[in-house]
Amino acid sequence: MAFRLNQKHSRNLYDENRPLDRQQVLGSQAPLAAAIAALIAMLAMNSLWLTSAWMFGKVFPWISILQGIVIGIAVRRRGHGFDWRFSVIAAAVAFVAAYTGGFIIAAEVAARDLGTNTFTVIFSMSKWTLSTYADEVLTPADHIFAAYAAILAAFFARRRLGRAEVYAIRTLDKDMPDHDQKS
Numbered sequence: 419m420a421f422r423l424n425q426k427h428s429r430n431l432y433d434e435n436r437p438l439d440r441q442q443v444l445g446s447q448a449p450l451a452a453a454i455a456a457l458i459a460m461l462a463m464n465s466l467w468l469t470s471a472w473m474f475g476k477v478f479p480w481i482s483i484l485q486g487i488v489i490g491i492a493v494r495r496r497g498h499g500f501d502w503r504f505s506v507i508a509a510a511v512a513f514v515a516a517y518t519g520g521f522i523i524a525a526e527v528a529a530r531d532l533g534t535n536t537f538t539v540i541f542s543m544s545k546w547t548l549s550t551y552a553d554e555v556l557t558p559a560d561h562i563f564a565a566y567a568a569i570l571a572a573f574f575a576r577r578r579l580g581r582a583e584v585y586a587i588r589t590l591d592k593d594m595p596d597h598d599q600k601s
Contacts, residue, residue, distance in 0.1 A: 452497025456511035459492035482516035486567030490574025508575035516564035
């Protein structure tokens with residue numbers, strides 16, 4: 419009697435007889451759902467950032483990196499994507515979120531100093547407001563944090579395919595008719 423462990427990595431795993439709907443693997447991607455999830459994550463993380471700044475009386479710029487991770491995970495969970503579009507969606511939203519979070523905090527501080535609410539300051543924005551924000555509030559560290567947030571969001575956004583899914587995608591090209599051949 420021989421004792422043997424179960425094989426987890428068998429060559430018979432990718433049998434031709436084992437059907438996997440290749441179009442379903444491709445069709446499971448949802449870029450619109452990914453974009454909506456990224457925007458919801460951005461709003462949630464910006465509110466968390468504003469709340470932490472209000473509670474502690476300090477701005478923590480590393481929250482923008484946490485924003486990038488959360489946005490990337492949200493895109494992966496809701497978008498089910500494995501191509502480049504999902505990384506671009508997550509990176510763009512995380513990059514914008516890093517700046518909008520800092521802007522909302524600056525608007526909240528300005529509103530407190532002016533004795534009004536934050537929405538009044540945001541809705542009465544002008545070119546001068548944005549240039550003042552860019553000159554006096556933004557630092558090179560904010561740009562670095564925004565870039566890292568975008569990189570991390572892009573990294574966490576792509577779905578990791580299972581082995582059978584990778585095999586289905588690779589064999590999809592073999593099943594397609596060759597357009598270069600003449601009939």
